[in-house]
Amino acid sequence: MKRLAIGLDGYDSNFSGCTTHFTIFLLKTLKFYEKNLKLLTDPLLVRLNPNIPFKTRGNAAVSLLIEGELSEADIEKTIEELSAIYSFENKGSAYILDLDGNRRLEETVKLYLRSLTDLVPQKVAEEVAEEVGGVSIGGKSLVGALAAIGYALSGLPSTFELLAYRAPEAEFIRRIDEKRVSEVLLSYRTLFNNVNRKNKVVAVPRGPDPVLIGIRGIDKGELEDAFRKILPYIEAPSSWCIFRTNQHTDPHAVHKKIGELRVYVSGLIEGYISRDPLVKKGGHVILNISDESGEIEAIFYRETYPMNVVASKLKKGDRIRILGGALDAREREGLIFEAEKLWILSAPEIKVLKNPRCPRCNARMESAGKGKGYRCPKCGYRTKEALEKELFLLKRDLPKNPISPLEGRIRHLVKPPELEGIELPRVELERGEIFCRF
Missing domain, CATH: 2.20.25 (N-terminal domain of TfIIb)
Incomplete structure (x- = not known):
């Protein structure tokens, strides 16, 4: 019996497809070839640095840890055949790695950690691929495929997302009774970031995406139970699967000095506000924040409400921490820092x-x-x-830390307020039930 890791990325486009959806086809095919094939843990859905502009549509990669008789060559052939059928662009990447006796597996974990906060050149991924000695398929999305394997081996915190997929014959407009579905999802304490303040279901794509609905939570059993309760209120799915994921765990919350920031770098910056906020037309708010290494403009877009409103109430001399990412300022030379989450460390009376x-x-x-x-x-x-x-x-009328956007506006990696202080499950090899139906 062989234990193998499979990393997948890039099986989507701006028009159709989804790497998680491709994963379902791959699992179904591998199980057809080998009835006793085992998953060593849940399929893993892995989000990477959200600030990379030339990422795939969802910036999500997937990894599988399996045990069985199939060889790397068998799996390579299967992936190549399925890829040719699944995507007319045929641009996806995969990486297959033998887990037994490999002493360089930690290199994939290092690559994963770097890919959360930085721009990883393709050449670096190719060097890691050569060093760990696996089988590479495709190449354009090799960074994501390797990073997904790294997360599977990292032992870091995780949440879960149940993804249900549409049948090929489904109509263009999804049939979902949002009122009934919202009522069900809001009745579970372990589910989060699924319904916004207008009782709209958050994870329902609007375009040609094969995903019917996504449900986020921290308990697999309750996710499945909630899904079965909403089945009468949604169109019949063709398949579904619960993915373990790094979503909403703040994995990119790594402290950075302002003077060390480069374009596309994500992380935490901390410092003093050097001038009073600038509130722009439309509701965007700009704060100048400085530390001993430099100064940068942090922007809180109106879409981050109520975070932008809180930012507008801050004063020169307040000390804050911001989670976000550095991008080109466009209108001038230098960088701006797009805020995803805010902590007020000190705000004197x-x-x-x-x-x-x-x-x-x-x-x-x-x-x-x-x-x-x-x-x-x-x-x-x-x-x-x-x-x-x-x-x-x-006294200042300021809310408790941390301050985040509302449901539906929180970015994939950002931990929402309701998960603060909760010990999240960690990625680990397990023999428990895997929740996938196809």
């Missing part, structure tokens, strides 16, 4: 000096003119002597 109160009626006095003392607008009392103003400390 605002000092306000107010005129003294009237010693006769206790009303707040007003200035009688420069050097002329104060007068009371209520009782007319006047004084020429210099009275001290009263110092007040105004």
Whole structure:
């Protein structure tokens, strides 16, 4: 029996297809060739650096860990044949790796970690592929295929997503009773980021994507139970599978110095606001944040509400932390930092000096003119002597940390507020039930 890892990426296009959908076809075919083929863990759906502009449509790769009699050559032939059938562009990439006796597996984990926060050149992926000694198919999406294997071997936190797929004969418009589906999904405490504030189901593609619906959660049993309850309210799926995933675990939350940022780099920056916020027409908010290494403009788009509103209430001198990514500023030289999540580390109370109160009626006095003392607008009392103003400390109306966009606006990797403080399940080899039906 051989234990093999298979990494897949790039089996989608701007018009159709999906790497997870291709994975279902591959699993079905491999199980046909070998009835006793075993999955060593759930299929893994892996998101990478969201700021890379030339990524595939969903920027998602997939990995499988299997045990069986099939050889690398058998699987290579199967993937090549399926790829030719599945995608008219035939541009996907795969990597097959023997897990037994391989002492360089950690190189795939290192590549995965780098691909979360940086731009990984194709040449680097090719060097890793040669070093670990597997079988490479295709090539344009080799980074994602190798990184997906790295995540499978990383032991890092995970969540789950159940993906259901459309039948080939399905109509263009998806038939989903969003009201009933929303009610079901909101009744489970372990499900998250599935329904927005308008009771619209979040993970329902609108175009030619083969995915019918996606449901996110941290408990596989409850995911399956919720899915079976919504079946009467959606069109009949052709297949479905629960993927273990790095989605919504903050895997790219790596601290970076502002002066070390480069274009496409993701991570956490921390520093002081160097000037009061600039609120632009439409609701975008710009903060200048600096640390000992440099300064950068951080932008909170209106789509990140309520995060942009909170950013507009911050002041010069406040200390904050931002999770996001660096991109070209376009309108000028330099970088901007697009915010995905916000922490307010310190926001001092605002000092306000107010005129003294009237010693006769206790009303707040007003200035009688420069050097002329104060007068009371209520009782007319006047004084020429210099009275001290009263110092007040105004508390800031700021929410608890962290601050994120609303459901449906949170990016794939960002951990939502409801998962903060929860110990998430970790990627591991397991012999438990694998939830896939095809």
